[in-house]
Amino acid sequence: MTESSSPKPVLTVEGLRRTYGESVAVDGLSFRVNPGEILGLVGPNGAGKTTTLRSIAGILPIQEGRITVAGLDIDIEGHRARQHLAWVPDDPQPFDSLTVEEHLELVAGLYGTTDWKRRREDLLESFSLKDKRRALGGELSRGMRQKLALASAWLSEPKLVLLDEPLSGLDPRGIRTARQAIQDIAASGVAVILSSHLLELVEQLASRLLIIDYGKKTFEGTLEEAHTGFEIPMGSSLEDVFFAATRHEAGDKPG
Amino acid sequence: MMVLELRGYGRGLARRLKTPKGALFAFLGGSLLGLWIFILASDKARGGLDSTSSFAKPEFVLRCAGLAMFLLVAISAIMTRGINIPPGKLDRVFSLPISRSDFLRYRLWCVVGRTMAGAPLLALLATTKTGHPLGTLLAVPLFLGFVSVVGFFCSLLAAAIEGSRSFAAMMQRLRQLGKYAIVGIAILLVMALLSTKLPDLLPQWSAELQLYLREMITAQTLEQLVYAGSRPLEPFVRLALAPGLAQSGLFLAASLGTLLLSVELVSRTPVDFRELAIEGASSAAKRIRSVGRVGRAASAGKARVGLWAVPHLFGRGPMGAVAWRKVAAIWRKSRGFLGISLFLGCFLLFAIRMLFGDALLVSDNFEASAEELILSGNLGGCVLSLLGTLYLTNGLRFDFREDLEQLDILRAWPVAAWRIFVGSLLPQVAAISGILSVLLLIWFGISAATGSAICGLIFALPQVVFAWVAVDNIAFLFWPVRFIPGQSGQLQHIGRGLLLSLARITFFLLTFGASLASAGGTWWALVHFGDPSDAALIGWVVLVGYCVLLAANAGLALLGGFAFSSFDPVRDRAL
Numbered sequence: 001m002t003e004s005s006s007p008k009p010v011l012t013v014e015g016l017r018r019t020y021g022e023s024v025a026v027d028g029l030s031f032r033v034n035p036g037e038i039l040g041l042v043g044p045n046g047a048g049k050t051t052t053l054r055s056i057a058g059i060l061p062i063q064e065g066r067i068t069v070a071g072l073d074i075d076i077e078g079h080r081a082r083q084h085l086a087w088v089p090d091d092p093q094p095f096d097s098l099t100v101e102e103h104l105e106l107v108a109g110l111y112g113t114t115d116w117k118r119r120r121e122d123l124l125e126s127f128s129l130k131d132k133r134r135a136l137g138g139e140l141s142r143g144m145r146q147k148l149a150l151a152s153a154w155l156s157e158p159k160l161v162l163l164d165e166p167l168s169g170l171d172p173r174g175i176r177t178a179r180q181a182i183q184d185i186a187a188s189g190v191a192v193i194l195s196s197h198l199l200e201l202v203e204q205l206a207s208r209l210l211i212i213d214y215g216k217k218t219f220e221g222t223l224e225e226a227h228t229g230f231e232i233p234m235g236s237s238l239e240d241v242f243f244a245a246t247r248h249e250a251g252d253k254p255g
Numbered sequence: 256m257m258v259l260e261l262r263g264y265g266r267g268l269a270r271r272l273k274t275p276k277g278a279l280f281a282f283l284g285g286s287l288l289g290l291w292i293f294i295l296a297s298d299k300a301r302g303g304l305d306s307t308s309s310f311a312k313p314e315f316v317l318r319c320a321g322l323a324m325f326l327l328v329a330i331s332a333i334m335t336r337g338i339n340i341p342p343g344k345l346d347r348v349f350s351l352p353i354s355r356s357d358f359l360r361y362r363l364w365c366v367v368g369r370t371m372a373g374a375p376l377l378a379l380l381a382t383t384k385t386g387h388p389l390g391t392l393l394a395v396p397l398f399l400g401f402v403s404v405v406g407f408f409c410s411l412l413a414a415a416i417e418g419s420r421s422f423a424a425m426m427q428r429l430r431q432l433g434k435y436a437i438v439g440i441a442i443l444l445v446m447a448l449l450s451t452k453l454p455d456l457l458p459q460w461s462a463e464l465q466l467y468l469r470e471m472i473t474a475q476t477l478e479q480l481v482y483a484g485s486r487p488l489e490p491f492v493r494l495a496l497a498p499g500l501a502q503s504g505l506f507l508a509a510s511l512g513t514l515l516l517s518v519e520l521v522s523r524t525p526v527d528f529r530e531l532a533i534e535g536a537s538s539a540a541k542r543i544r545s546v547g548r549v550g551r552a553a554s555a556g557k558a559r560v561g562l563w564a565v566p567h568l569f570g571r572g573p574m575g576a577v578a579w580r581k582v583a584a585i586w587r588k589s590r591g592f593l594g595i596s597l598f599l600g601c602f603l604l605f606a607i608r609m610l611f612g613d614a615l616l617v618s619d620n621f622e623a624s625a626e627e628l629i630l631s632g633n634l635g636g637c638v639l640s641l642l643g644t645l646y647l648t649n650g651l652r653f654d655f656r657e658d659l660e661q662l663d664i665l666r667a668w669p670v671a672a673w674r675i676f677v678g679s680l681l682p683q684v685a686a687i688s689g690i691l692s693v694l695l696l697i698w699f700g701i702s703a704a705t706g707s708a709i710c711g712l713i714f715a716l717p718q719v720v721f722a723w724v725a726v727d728n729i730a731f732l733f734w735p736v737r738f739i740p741g742q743s744g745q746l747q748h749i750g751r752g753l754l755l756s757l758a759r760i761t762f763f764l765l766t767f768g769a770s771l772a773s774a775g776g777t778w779w780a781l782v783h784f785g786d787p788s789d790a791a792l793i794g795w796v797v798l799v800g801y802c803v804l805l806a807a808n809a810g811l812a813l814l815g816g817f818a819f820s821s822f823d824p825v826r827d828r829a830l
Contacts, residue, residue, distance in 0.1 A: 054663065057663075057666075057667045058666060058667060059662075059663050059666045059667055060823070061820075061821060061823060078672075078820065079668070079669045079670055079671050079672070080669070082667060082668065082669040083669035084669075085667075087663075087664075087667040089663055089664070092664075093660045093661050093664070094661075095580060095583075095584070095661060097580075097583050097584040097587045097588055098580060098583055102565070102583065106576055106579065106580055108576075109571055109572070109573065109575065109576025109579065110573050110576045110577070110668050110669065110670060111669060112572075112573065136587075
């Protein structure tokens, strides 16, 4: 996938800064995501990836900076902006008193999705959840929870999808299904931010990369641009780029 | 291992006392406990319980309390099954080179020690009933230790027979029958209760049933049952009632012997508990986490899918969807609690009816004036609403505490914060108001309360319950601290709970007070500046009071929305 011809971004982040007490998690981060684009968000543990995603999703109050989703400020027009985005956390916790199909019904009610019954059946089928449709959220395995979270995100008809480690807990078949689903949704014009430590996956799916470290952006662009920028031989993997962009031991800083 | 655990507990205690907040909360918690002990001691100094009624005899009260505790521990132990070992500790202890009986002994003494350490307060409370401090102070910890051993034994026994399919099927059938029995008994009680005020509507046998039950309660049957049932607790009862050291010696030896013997017998029980302990550890950990969020409320239970789809009681829009999720949670987790609450309410009203007889009704009581009886009936309705609200809001906690693990998801929903706040609380408010409305109608049937007063109460209930639940949740969203019963830091938790309760009650009284003050102001203004009829006066006063309560609740909804949207998940932490 290449840069979209449409200049109007779905997401703009300007000067985002977030602290937890003394510790700075995100420090002046700015970037944009266009429709149909898959942005690979990578960085070491504690780099501020999840904090960035949670700020975009409106979960964390904005301390400094500005975020707009589909032109709506997440801090001012919060719930109208959230209407256009779907958030899949790294360890989804479904509601333990709703069944799988009821989770999808809930999403349809919250987002006002039309024709949701047919779409629900399609999603249950494509994410191999049909056998579990009457299972309660609390009875699902990690992989099933992940599939349900992805299906819920897809049902809400978003313009922007935030995926935080979307493939963790999935079996090989689940990984293939999810990978294909991410590519399909991006092809339909939805912007995707994919945060993962599985660099191979990011390399396969992402059209652009955003590498952050210590809460700051160290690189934004395509893999080819990264090769030039970090003076790495062309054809090197994202892993080589990652180590060049984050020149310290991963995980040595909490946050 | 026990010494290490004790040392770790001491270190945690010292660490919490070092921070100013920890020290302040500990001081407040300690003060509250001290005050309670002082009140108990004062009560005891006044002479304790000295009634000639057989139900109020110290021995009878002791036997009842002991028997109730015994049954409660045994039943809850059977429900949990096996030995509860935290998942983190499980691998470590099972791989140790110690025998099965030594391991059981270690767990038993841990349980007994923990129970006995918490016993002095209960012992102090018991001395106010018995009037024999030394014997009671010795007997209560020993009795509680014994009860915990019996509970442990019941768990092991349940674990041993758990594998049997026929047993599981029998238990399932018994549970089902129990539910039907409770519903049946509740219906009979309600009919018996209403038979005096509505004789034409109900069959003759309901009045006869009421008479029969009253006779049974006043007869010696209950007392005989309690005495027979509490025979196994004889050494402890005798020790608690022994007037001096000399008299208590024999029973002290018997009680101690019973405790030691029970520990030794249980530790030699030939049951392999390991597999079930491993299986149970994760579910117990899940339950404890849930209790940490919502307390020992019905929402801590496990959900079960029924045959029917969950109805969209509050519409199909975004707020309706938020509420629908909670309706599902209440229906699937708390059907039992709702039924039992209704049953307990009926039982309580039945007991009141039995105690006061026909004196509650105007037509049958010639000693009190009709006005007095009507006033007491109406006040009784108010008290019932108030106490019912407090009890049910504590037990039926389907609010933001239940959602802690999913707050990220909730905050990402495309729904205005105040709508999420209101939608999340509405089903709980509706369920509580519904139960209390049924109980108020029964109260109307057995007391001299007027129809207009009961209707007014039923009309105002949802608003009052919402105000209470909203204030509670706003406090939680602004100061989210979890506490898991059994974890360290109890003293700080009591202190913090005291402060929060005071803040909550003050806020609630201000809300309610504003409504009452406006109603009072309207009444004053109408009486002084106009000449309205009684009906118009009452109508205006009620309308203004209700509108102000409605406005206050709208304000609470907006404040709740603000609390929800400014809730920082990072602040959520264990105490």
